[in-house]
Each structure stands twice: as structure tokens, then as C-alpha cells.
Amino acid sequence: MDKKPLAWIVDSTAYIPEALQIHPDFFSVPLNIHFGEKQFVDGIDLEPPQLYTKIKAAEEFPKTSQPSAGEFSERFKEIAKDYEQAIAIHVSAKLSGTLASSTAGADIAGFPVTFIDSKALSYGITGLIERGMEMVESGASVPEVKEQLEKMAGTLHNYILIGQLEQLYKGGRMSGVQFFLGSLLKVKPIVQISSEGELLAIEKVRSEKKALQYLVDKVAESQHERKKKIYLMHGNVMEQALQLKKQITDQLPGLEVEIGDVSSTLAVHAGEGTLAVLWFD
Numbered sequence: 001m002d003k004k005p006l007a008w009i010v011d012s013t014a015y016i017p018e019a020l021q022i023h024p025d026f027f028s029v030p031l032n033i034h035f036g037e038k039q040f041v042d043g044i045d046l047e048p049p050q051l052y053t054k055i056k057a058a059e060e061f062p063k064t065s066q067p068s069a070g071e072f073s074e075r076f077k078e079i080a081k082d083y084e085q086a087i088a089i090h091v092s093a094k095l096s097g098t099l100a101s102s103t104a105g106a107d108i109a110g111f112p113v114t115f116i117d118s119k120a121l122s123y124g125i126t127g128l129i130e131r132g133m134e135m136v137e138s139g140a141s142v143p144e145v146k147e148q149l150e151k152m153a154g155t156l157h158n159y160i161l162i163g164q165l166e167q168l169y170k171g172g173r174m175s176g177v178q179f180f181l182g183s184l185l186k187v188k189p190i191v192q193i194s195s196e197g198e199l200l201a202i203e204k205v206r207s208e209k210k211a212l213q214y215l216v217d218k219v220a221e222s223q224h225e226r227k228k229k230i231y232l233m234h235g236n237v238m239e240q241a242l243q244l245k246k247q248i249t250d251q252l253p254g255l256e257v258e259i260g261d262v263s264s265t266l267a268v269h270a271g272e273g274t275l276a277v278l279w280f281d
Contacts, residue, residue, distance in 0.1 A: 007079050009088040011098050012042040014125035015260045031265045034063045042264045051264045052236050052272045064265045066098035072105025085112040089128050091121045092197030119154040119197035123231040123278040154195040159218045161211050162189045163235045163273025215277050216247045229256040235274035
């Protein structure tokens with residue numbers, strides 16, 4: 001049987017809309033979530049609603065880990081049975097060892113994979129996949145796709161309202177001083193993934209109302225007359241996400257806003273109540 005030319009691979013930090021879920025050439029490799037000695041596979045053993053329930057009942061906060069090189073190798077060997085090669089786009093290498101583990105796994109499997117560091121997460125990965133698929137459908141080669149997506153990586157506009165400051169701190173994503181001051185002042189921290197793929201604190205807002213307006217303002221400042229589609233990710237707070245969408249579309253009629261869930265691995269760090277707006281130029 002002839003092999004198909006190209007598979008597309010991401011990790012489970014990506015936002016995966018239905019169109020990708022049913023795409024025949026798309027594959028997602030899940031990260032792991034640990035509650036003490038117990039390990040769960042993201043999206044298989046543990047979906048976001050279950051995660052939030054477990055966090056509330058747990059004595060200690062969960063942690064995440066990337067799949068081992070061996071786990072990636074086994075997945076690549078399976079994909080190699082049906083595909084000549086693959087393009088893999090992973091969470092920022094500044095935030096996770098997933099890209100390095102995946103690269104080692106491909107070497108072990110002997111499967112040709114073109115790797116791209118998204119310098120992002122969530123829709124920052126998804127947008128690159130969608131653009132890459134469009135290019136291939138238009139006849140672009142894998143090297144041409146790699147060149148274009150590497151230019152696009154790091155250009156994601158993103159503003160993230162953290163839901164649970166304590167989870168971000170205990171996950172090692174912020175300093176003790178930042179956590180102490182944030183807790184003391186009861187601020188709503190806004191963070192951002194920089195163009196280099198690093199997590200940066202960019203604003204502290206004193207109330208949820210002001211935090212939501214901050215997100216609306218950032219969308220409005222950048223959109224003007226372009227009316228680009230934006231993505232609104234939420235951590236188990238659909239009602240707030242719908243309210244934020246309404247505030248945005250009231251101010252920017254005609255702007256398309258897609259709402260999606262924060263993945264379980266991201267929810268471990270950002271926590272329930274997280275809201276984020278993301279878009280590419």
C-alpha cells in the first residue's frame with residue numbers, strides 16, 4: 001500500500017477544534033498530568049472538567065510532564081506505517097521539554113519529521129498548523145512550509161488572565177515575591193507568551209471587571225478595521241467567556257470570535273477561571 005505524503009503532529013497543549021479532530025492526517029501526542037504518584041494521560045485519562053474536580057479535592061497541586069523520547073518514538077513508528085514524513089509543531093521550548101523529547105523520539109524511530117517551535121501554546125500552535133495545511137493544499141513544499149511557519153511563530157498576539165495565581169506559583173511559573181505581592185494585593189495578573197516563547201507578567205488589574213475590560217481594549221487596539229478572527233480560551237468558565245465575547249463584539253461588530261477550552265495540561269498551571277484572547281495578524 002502506498003504511503004500518504006504528510007502527517008501533522010502536535011502535543012496536547014494545542015487547541016484542537018473539531019475540524020482538526022476529524023482531519024485524517026492530524027495527530028496529537030498527549031502530555032502527562034501527575035497527582036502525587038498517580039499519572040494521567042491528558043485528554044485520555046483526564047478531561048478538563050475532571051481535572052478541575054480533582055484539583056479541588058487534591059491535597060497537593062498536580063504537575064505536568066512531556067512524553068518521553070521512547071513514547072514519542074513508538075507514536076512515530078505507528079505513524080510511519082502510513083506516512084512518508086511529518087511536520088510536528090510543539091509548545092514553546094522555553095516552557096516545556098516536549099520539543100526536545102519529540103525530536104529525540106523521531107531520531108530513535110528513524111522517521112523524517114520537520115520540527116517547528118511554535119514559541120507559543122494553545123491557539124498559537126493551532127494557527128500554525130492551519131496555515132501549514134493551507135500552504136500544502138496550495139502546492140507548497142515542506143521546506144517552504146517550514147520557512148513560512150518559522151517566520152509566523154512568535155507573532156501571536158496573546159493576553160492571558162490567570163485564573164488561579166497559586167497554581168501558577170506552585171507550578172514554578174512565577175517567583176515567590178510575585179506570588180506574595182499578587183496574593184497580598186488581590187490582583188488579577190495578566191500574562192503573555194513573548195515572541196521568544198517566554199512567559200511574561202505584563203499587567204496587574206485590581207478587579208475582574210477591569211481585567212475583562214483590559215482584554216477587550218487590547219483586542220480593540222489591534223483590530224481597527226482589519227476584523228481578524230480571534231480565539232477566546234477559557235478554563236471552565238463558559239459563562240464568563242460568553243460575557244467577554246459579547247463585550248468584544250459589542251465594541252467590534254462583525255469580528256469573529258471562536259471560544260474554546262484551555263487544555264488540561266495548561267489548566268494545571270493557569271487554573272480554573274483563566275481567560276485568554278489570542279490572534280495572529
